[in-house]
Amino acid sequence: MSTKFLFRGLILSLLMTNLSCDNDDDNGIIVAPNTSFTVTIENVFEAKDYFNNGTTGFIQPGASESFSFDAGKGHYLSFATMFVQSNDLFYASADHGLALYDDEGNAVTGDITSLIDLWDAGTEVNEEPGVGENQAPRQSGANTGVDENGTVALIGNVGDGFAYPEDEAVIKVLLEHDGGTKFTATIENVSAASSLPTPLAPGAWVVHNDGQTPLFVAGTAATEGLERVAEDGNNEILEETLASNSGYVSPFAPGSFGINDAVFTASEVASEALEALAEDGSPAGFSLVFNTPVGGGSPGPIFPGDSYSFEFEAAEGDVLSFATMLVQSNDWFVGTDGIQLYNNGTPVSGDITNLIGLFDAGTETDEYAGAGRNQPVRQGEPNTGADENGVVELETNPGSQVPNVSDMIKVTINPN
Ligand SMILES: [Ca+2]
Ligand SMILES: [Ca+2]
Ligand SMILES: [Ca+2]
Ligand SMILES: [Ca+2]
Structure with a gap:
């Protein structure tokens, strides 16, 4: 170091000494x-959009499956499970989910089947339910059928000319509040006595906020994740998408x-x-x-x-x-x-x-x-x-x- 720099350093330290x-x-x-x-x-x-998520399995007629989760005031639940004897139909709540707490902050409990509807994913042309050769039980492989290039819609609004059992004759959904932030939802397959017994296929659920549409948006094209759930009962892609976007x-x-x-x-x-x-x-x-x-x-x-x-x-x-x-x-x-x-x-x-x-x-x-x-x-x-x-x-x-x-x-x- 040159003497000039040493000198400068000395002046600086003297100045600092004076200042301190x-x-x-x-x-x-x-x-x-x-x-x-x-x-x-x-x-x-x-950053994550949703709070938590999970999957449901294969639910045969007469069987049921429960899943538990934590949710707070302001949280909603969305889920989807395939109506297997169809090309691309699934049971789900409205696209924005169902509120887990009412306006007073009380947990919503009991039979919520009336909040569940049968939807058409709009991805595969519908055939006669329980008969069509491109439907999951009969198709030669996954993703087999005629592309529909449509949008997600309530089956009641699709007008495909086929008759479907009432929702209540196929699926029953119960919501229990286990105290605090704990809920248990149970999906029961009650279709054994219906006009068309059908399994319910592996699906997905997600807890999210008001105003979010994590599984689908009515009137718009289905995601690939939902398409696989609705056509083949394959929840892998949807689960992956939800899991990477859910958390605290x-x-x-x-x-x-x-x-x-x-x-x-x-x-x-x-x-x-x-x-x-x-x-x-x-x-x-x-x-x-x-x-x-x-x-x-x-x-x-x-x-x-x-x-x-x-x-x-x-x-x-x-x-x-x-x-x-x-x-x-x-x-x-x-x-x-x-x-x-x-x-x-x-x-x-x-x-x-x-x-x-x-x-x-x-x-x-x-x-x-x-x-x-x-x-x-x-x-x-x-x-x-x-x-x-x-x-x-x-x-x-x-x-x-x-x-x-x-x-x-x-x-x-x-x-x-
Ligand atoms: Ca507090
Ligand atoms: Ca369809
Ligand atoms: Ca198919
Ligand atoms: Ca504490």
Whole structure:
């Protein structure tokens, strides 16, 4: 290094020393200057359109099959299963699914067969039911028959001239509420005594939000996944499509950070300020907050792909803590109660996600994450839910639907 650069470096350090005179201790000894850090918190959830999904199997006349799932207020159920003695007909709810809760927030239960209809996928020309040689029981192979190039329609609106048994004579669908967010649906094949006994073929179900049409849209062409379900009772493609697009996703809420003055302490009772942060995403009780998404104009949560960023100055020995609510939970937050900002005199730098944990504030009893009625998206007002009377601790059993911390959030720190 040239003397010129050394000189410049000296001037710079003298300037910085003067600027950081607050760091003079009582004996007048100069301590290391503060470093300015930037922390970035990014929501790295993989965006998904639907909440969860599954399949149903082959249901012979006289048999039934049940499947269970979790769902919250605002969730809908869609499913489809083939009317096997046909070319491309299937039983399903309306294209937007059926509401699992009524307007008062009560679970819908009982016999819901009246909400199920027989649909024509519009992919294969209809033959006489139970007789046609291109229908699943008789066709020479999968995907055999005359292309229809039509759209998905209620069979009652198709007018193909054939007679079909009443829906209630073939299928019966029951919905039970098992408490909390748990439901069990049962599909019963009651066609044995009908004019045309038929198996119901492997199908698919999906729990989703209002306004979504995950299996088909009436009046438009069927997807390949639905075509295979409706013509051949093959649910593989539809299952794959739904599974890759279903799962737990959550925003993170405005949060708080502290330098030395910790936002929380593990194993201790949460402060009121932390309770509001962890239950309702409100950092109002803290002085140091991050609340505005990068590139956003006003405070709000961060969704997949969004991030928060905040800056602070710290000196060797200082410790960073922070907390941001995992919104689709009762009182869970992601953060740390203490990360050393220097490592042997060097400012910490880079990805520190592995130092971050998922914590339960211990203030509100946990429900199924993503569906519980006392979680922010579904609760009527803040601070709703049963008191937990616990302490802040790592959440080690969040439920299999909740990804690992590093698949939900990425935290980086950089000295400026
Ligand atoms: Ca057809
Ligand atoms: Ca066929
Ligand atoms: Ca809790
Ligand atoms: Ca709550």
